[in-house]
Structure formats: structure tokens, C-alpha cells
Amino acid sequence: MEYLQLASLLFLILMLPLTNKANVHGPPTPGYYPSKRIGSTEFDQVCTNLWGPQHQTLDQGTLTIWLDVNSGSGFKSLSPYSSGYFGASVKLQSGYTAGVITSFYLSNNEDYPGNHDEIDIEFLGTTEDKPYVLQTNVFNRGSGDGSNVIGREVRFNLWFDPTKDFHKYAIFWNPEEIIFFVDDVPIRRYPRKDDDTFPSRPMWVYGSIWDASSWATENGKYKANYTYQPFVSRYNNFKISGCEPNGPARCYLVSGHPSRSRGLSRRQNAAMAWAQNNYKVYDYCQDILRDHSLTPEC
Numbered sequence: 625m626e627y628l629q630l631a632s633l634l635f636l637i638l639m640l641p642l643t644n645k646a647n648v649h650g651p652p653t654p655g656y657y658p659s660k661r662i663g664s665t666e667f668d669q670v671c672t673n674l675w676g677p678q679h680q681t682l683d684q685g686t687l688t689i690w691l692d693v694n695s696g697s698g699f700k701s702l703s704p705y706s707s708g709y710f711g712a713s714v715k716l717q718s719g720y721t722a723g724v725i726t727s728f729y730l731s732n733n734e735d736y737p738g739n740h741d742e743i744d745i746e747f748l749g750t751t752e753d754k755p756y757v758l759q760t761n762v763f764n765r766g767s768g769d770g771s772n773v774i775g776r777e778v779r780f781n782l783w784f785d786p787t788k789d790f791h792k793y794a795i796f797w798n799p800e801e802i803i804f805f806v807d808d809v810p811i812r813r814y815p816r817k818d819d820d821t822f823p824s825r826p827m828w829v830y831g832s833i834w835d836a837s838s839w840a841t842e843n844g845k846y847k848a849n850y851t852y853q854p855f856v857s858r859y860n861n862f863k864i865s866g867c868e869p870n871g872p873a874r875c876y877l878v879s880g881h882p883s884r885s886r887g888l889s890r891r892q893n894a895a896m897a898w899a900q901n902n903y904k905v906y907d908y909c910q911d912i913l914r915d916h917s918l919t920p921e922c
């Protein structure tokens with residue numbers, strides 16, 4: 625008995641330095657929670673199945689989509705938007721998910737094939753021993769099959785296990801800026817510099833799970849392995865509040881900033897710096913293999 629108590633005391637003492645690490649406690653508070661400004665929307669009031677209908681179910685407000693050897697699945701909003709806040713809570717599959725991408729994004733690829741705009745949140749699947757990568761990306765008139773594809777990828781690990789619980793992910797987009805939020809912590813802000821680098825044509829909301837074995841996991845080193853199928857992603861707590869290009873002139877737009885119409889507060893900036901310093905794993909602006917004349921904002 626005494627030996628056990630001593631052992632657990634020793635264990636605690638040994639573990640103490642680990643639990644003291646700042647990142648165990650999560651991010652500093654951003655002080656402002658845009659997701660709380662918006663009520664949840666029922667999935668089927670704003671979105672509908674786009675493909676893989678047999679791999680998509682809606683049960684008590686939670687949308688489940690899955691990928692197996694036959695198909696993945698995707699959904700799309702019923703309306704396009706010219707700006708807004710687009711969020712959902714997402715829970716990902718644990719274990720081996722290499723090659724599999726779960727996405728939540730804005731795009732107008734069906735309106736402008738070959739030169740569409742896109743704003744992405746993509747969860748890149750992984751091998752059992754490594755964390756998921758959350759990839760954010762912005763395309764302006766240069767996505768798709770054209771030769772002018774210019775991605776603006778910034779990738780993160782997360783300060784929590786995204787397979788354990790639902791967490792909030794959101795894209796905030798207006799004519800001035802794009803902000804990506806994770807649990808209301810801004811992880812990336814992409815301000816508008818000019819028309820060449822900023823998407824401004826209306827976009828639709830999409831989400832999907834699909835096999836991107838050619839590039840998703842360590843540049844395609846690890847592929848989807850259907851021994852582990854089905855690969856299941858769950859979404860709920862949809863928060864979609866946008867301006868429709870042909871909708872009513874007045875539309876409610878939540879702000880990304882607690883009191884101003886653009887930018888981030890001091891506390892939000894501190895939380896973003898924390899996320900970037902501790903969890904950013906790739907930034908296109910810092911990629912020495914890239915031609916930065918194509919990305920003047922860098």
C-alpha cells in the first residue's frame with residue numbers, strides 16, 4: 625500500500641513539468657466569441673446533399689458523412705453568399721485516416737469552372753502516431769484545372785484531439801478580410817490587399833469527405849487504406865449567417881471583432897499569435913520552394 629502511494633506520488637512529481645507546459649492549458653482567451661452571436665441552423669434548412677447520398681445521414685441535427693471503397697459524400701448550401709460567417713462543429717475519425725480529407729469550405733467552382741474562388745478548411749487524415757493537420761487555403765480566380773493555380777496554404781496542428789469531441793470551426797469572410805476560427809480562436813487572418821489576391825465573387829458553402837491519397841498525407845506518402853473503412857466525419861451546430869447576393873438588401877453580419885467592423889482585438893491577436901507560434905506547421909509565405917512573385921502579399 626505504502627509502496628503504491630509512494631509510486632503515485634513519484635509519478636505525479638515526474639509528470640508535473642509536463643502539465644506545466646503552457647500549451648496544455650489551451651489558448652489564451654480571445655475575449656470575444658463570434659460563434660455565440662449566431663444561433664444554430666438546422667442542416668436541411670441551409671444545405672442539401674450534393675453527392676454520395678447513400679453515405680450521408682442526418683440524425684437529430686448531426687450530419688454524418690462517410691467514405692468507403694465505393695464512395696465519399698458531400699453537401700452544398702442552398703444559396704450562394706457574398707460574405708458572412710460560416711461555421712460548424714466537426715468531429716473526426718480516430719485511428720488510421722491517411723489519404724482521407726474532411727472539408728468545410730466556400731467555393732464557386734460550379735459557377736466558374738477553371739478559374740473559381742475558394743476558401744478552405746480541410747482536415748488532412750493521418751497515420752495513427754501523428755496528429756491531424758488542419759489546412760486553411762485561399763484561392764482567387766486560380767483554382768481548379770487551370771495552369772494558374774495559386775494556393776495559399778497555411779497548416780496547423782490542433783491544441784486538442786479533434787477525434788474526441790466536436791469543436792467549432794469557422795470561416796469569416798467579407799469584402800475586407802478572411803478570418804479562420806477554431807473554437808473562436810482566430811488562427812489566420814487574410815486581409816484584402818487587392819482584387820488579384822482576394823476572392824470577392826459569391827460562393828456557396830460545401831462540405832465533404834473524400835479520398836485525396838495523392839497529396840493529403842505527407843505529400844501522398846501515406847494513402848487511404850480501406851481496411852479501416854468506413855471513414856466517418858460528423859458535423860452539427862451549423863452556424864451560417866451570410867449575405868446572399870440576390871437576397872434582401874439588409875442582412876445580419878456578425879463581426880469578427882468585438883467592436884469594430886474589421887481586424888482583430890489585442891486579445892484576439894494574442895490568441896492568434898499563440899496558435900501560430902505553437903501549432904502552425906506550414907506557411908506558403910515561408911516556403912522557400914515557392915515563387916513568391918506570384919504571391920505579392922507575402
Ligand SMILES: *[C@@H]1O[C@H](CO)[C@@H](O)[C@H](O)[C@H]1NC(C)=O
Nearest residue numbers: 720846847848849850851852
Ligand atoms: C492496410 O492496413 C492493413 C492492416 O494494418 C495492412 O495489413 C495492409 O498492408 C495495409 N494496406 C496497405 C496497402 O498499406
